[in-house]
Amino acid sequence: MAQGPGQHQGYGVPASAPPPNAPLFQDTSGLTQFPPPPSMAAAQHLINNPMVSAAAVQYGSEFAQQGQAYVNKGINRLLAITNLKTYFAVDTSYVLKKLSLLLFPYTHRNWMVGYGESGRTSPKDDINAPDLYIPVMGLVTFVLLNGVVLGTQSRFTPEALGVAGSSLLAWLAAEVLLLWLCLYLLAVTSQLRWLDIISFCGYKYVSMIVSVGLSLVGGSTVYYCALGYTALAITYFMVYSYLQLHYEPNSLPLCYRSRV
Incomplete structure (x- = not known):
């Protein structure tokens, strides 16, 4: 039995043909827009911020102290090894x-x-x-x-x-x-x-x-x-x-x- 164009055919899906000039895929390039990169003026303003400068100086100071502590630790180990060698310099x-002194120290x-x-x-x-x-x-x-x-x-x-x-x-x-x-x-x-x-x-x-x-x-x-x-x-x-x-x-x- 023939069905009309406004009737349904197969699994309840309406039988309607797409327009002849319709695109196959929808253009979504305009939906997601990324913010433009910051300008040099904004970067310079961030650098000149006193809070940012203070945080950078503090971080650099802590990093330098950690490096100095590591170097001092290595030097102390080297000195300890050197002192240990001195005790075997016989x-x-x-x-x-x-041996004579240990047995006859008087x-x-x-x-x-x-x-x-x-x-x-x-x-x-x-x-x-x-x-x-x-x-x-x-x-x-x-x-x-x-x-x-x-x-x-x-x-x-x-x-x-x-x-x-x-x-x-x-x-x-x-x-x-x-x-x-x-x-x-x-x-x-x-x-x-x-x-x-x-x-x-x-x-x-x-x-x-x-x-x-x-x-x-x-x-x-x-x-x-x-x-x-x-x-x-x-x-x-x-x-x-x-x-x-x-x-x-x-x-x-x-x-x-x-x-x-």
Whole structure:
């Protein structure tokens, strides 16, 4: 059955033909209009705004401060590395003299640490300067000696060396932190540094090596005798070494001035 032009055909869509000259797509170019770019006068006005200038100056100042802090941090790290190398600047002559001083400190007279143009002199040029070579080598040697003692007792295992080394490092860290905390709480001002405290705390390994080494030869009696002597020697050494780093030469107590 035929349908008229005003009737619907198929799915309710009206059958109407578009005008013959109608465009296929609607022109929408005029619907969205972007604002014109700001003129140079507006940009200059924004720059001359006092609030904008103040914000830019503040931001630049903060950026410069952050950069300066970063550079200072890098310089401090470099100085720390340089100071650490100074503590290992030793030679054979210094090591032999320092070991003799640790075991026989009673005849030593001059305990003052020397200073040059660049600061404290290196250990190889001054026997009184603290170093880290002897403490590090002393710790390693004592761990190996502990393995020898366990071997003579048929109790040696590879894990025992690791346990001994870890225990020594833990006790050393606790000792250093305790001494630093005591100096801080007592408000003691001295020339001691962190590395100085580690160095002085590590010198005791020399006494421990001597005592344990003699015990392998002479037994427990020789061990206790050697332990008592080396304990007194390292105490004497520590007292005078600490005093020369803590006090000025003219402010030392009278009982110590003759030896400094």
